[in-house]
Amino acid sequence: MPLLRSAFIALSTNKPLRRFSESSSLGRRLSSRFVAGLEIDDALRIAESLNNRGFLVSLDSLGESVTSEEEAQQSAGIYHLLLEEIKSRGLRANISVKLTQMGLELDPELAMKIAVGLTEHCRATGSFLRIDMEGSQLTQVTLDLVRHLNAREEFRGHIGIVIQAYLHRSEADIRQLIDEGIRVRLCKGAYQEPASVAFAKKQDTDINYVRLAGMLLASPIYHGLATHDEVMIEAAKSFAQHNNIGPESFEFQMLYGVRRDLQRRLLREGYNVRVYVPFGREWYPYFMRRLAERPANVLFLVRNFFRN
Numbered sequence: 001m002p003l004l005r006s007a008f009i010a011l012s013t014n015k016p017l018r019r020f021s022e023s024s025s026l027g028r029r030l031s032s033r034f035v036a037g038l039e040i041d042d043a044l045r046i047a048e049s050l051n052n053r054g055f056l057v058s059l060d061s062l063g064e065s066v067t068s069e070e071e072a073q074q075s076a077g078i079y080h081l082l083l084e085e086i087k088s089r090g091l092r093a094n095i096s097v098k099l100t101q102m103g104l105e106l107d108p109e110l111a112m113k114i115a116v117g118l119t120e121h122c123r124a125t126g127s128f129l130r131i132d133m134e135g136s137q138l139t140q141v142t143l144d145l146v147r148h149l150n151a152r153e154e155f156r157g158h159i160g161i162v163i164q165a166y167l168h169r170s171e172a173d174i175r176q177l178i179d180e181g182i183r184v185r186l187c188k189g190a191y192q193e194p195a196s197v198a199f200a201k202k203q204d205t206d207i208n209y210v211r212l213a214g215m216l217l218a219s220p221i222y223h224g225l226a227t228h229d230e231v232m233i234e235a236a237k238s239f240a241q242h243n244n245i246g247p248e249s250f251e252f253q254m255l256y257g258v259r260r261d262l263q264r265r266l267l268r269e270g271y272n273v274r275v276y277v278p279f280g281r282e283w284y285p286y287f288m289r290r291l292a293e294r295p296a297n298v299l300f301l302v303r304n305f306f307r308n
């Protein structure tokens with residue numbers, strides 16, 4: 001299985017396959033299990049329907065590693081539009097953004113300027129900007145940017161970050177983020193990382209996830225636990241129960257189309273559940289990372305494809 005995981009992660013950066021997949025109707029049909037659609041309206045429609053069923057939502061306009069300032073500004077424009085729509089439709093939704101989509105690798109100043117604009121818009125509309133975490137070469141710069149913004153009084157509570165349990169450094173990062181009052185989404189981590197920075201064994205990542213989730217739950221800040229792993233979820237639930245931490249003081253987060261049964265069950269049990277809803281034309285790298293997490297999804301998709 002680790003071999004298949006690496007193969008899908010390697011394929012996620014394959015440009016010709018990406019060009020072919022994103023422009024073919026077959027590719028789009030297959031990806032629709034995990035991607036809400038190509039257009040903003042598709043995502044908003046799905047967000048509305050998830051809200052009606054009791055779920056919170058985070059909207060993600062797909063795309064990463066832009067190659068010009070113009071592209072970065074276009075990506076930011078989509079998020080500004082989303083924030084307006086979230087407000088005017090009264091959606092219980094926030095936005096998730098990748099800094100490489102905001103030009104981080106071209107010019108960190110540009111990414112900072114765009115992030116400031118988005119956080120300002122979130123503050124004005126009562127929303128929240130979650131900065132996704134990417135590969136480990138970007139961990140420090142991402143943390144620095146979020147900490148810098150959160151240090152501004154008016155932005156507090158409107159910006160948060162993601163921490164990956166597979167990184168050795170995450171415990172220290174979480175300590176500091178809690179000290180600074182920054183909201184964290186904890187996930188296991190979706191990128192291929194060397195053993196020098198990340199746990200090589202899944203079991204070690206899982207142990208770390210449970211430890212970090214405990215630290216977050218015990219803090220007075222509203223955090224998100226992003227996982228579909230029932231062992232992680234049960235550990236978090238039991239930690240919260242033993243420490244009298246009410247279900248209103250944190251949320252579980254899961255990806256659109258993944259473990260929908262579990263999403264519904266947690267909601268029924270009274271937990272806050274946020275569904276991460278990705279949409280857009282640049283769905284290929286995101287989709288391949290989902291296959292990497294569970295190569296059996298390929299069989300699942302193919303079976304459903306022929307059934308429809």
Ligand code: FDA
Binds near residue numbers: 134162291
């Ligand atoms: P794990 O991979 O161990 O899977 C546990 C079980 O969950 C599997 O046995 C299976 O049943 C189910 N499952 C997991 N993935 C599935 C899939 N794709 N299809 C079907 N079933 C699946 N990563 C990152 O590096 N940066 C980020 O910013 C984010 N953001 C983020 C937001 C949200 C809301 C979620 C849920 C996840 C992320 N991730 C992420 C991805 C995360 O790091 C991780 O790769 C996936 O969540 C898979 O890990 P699990 O914790 O689900 O456990």
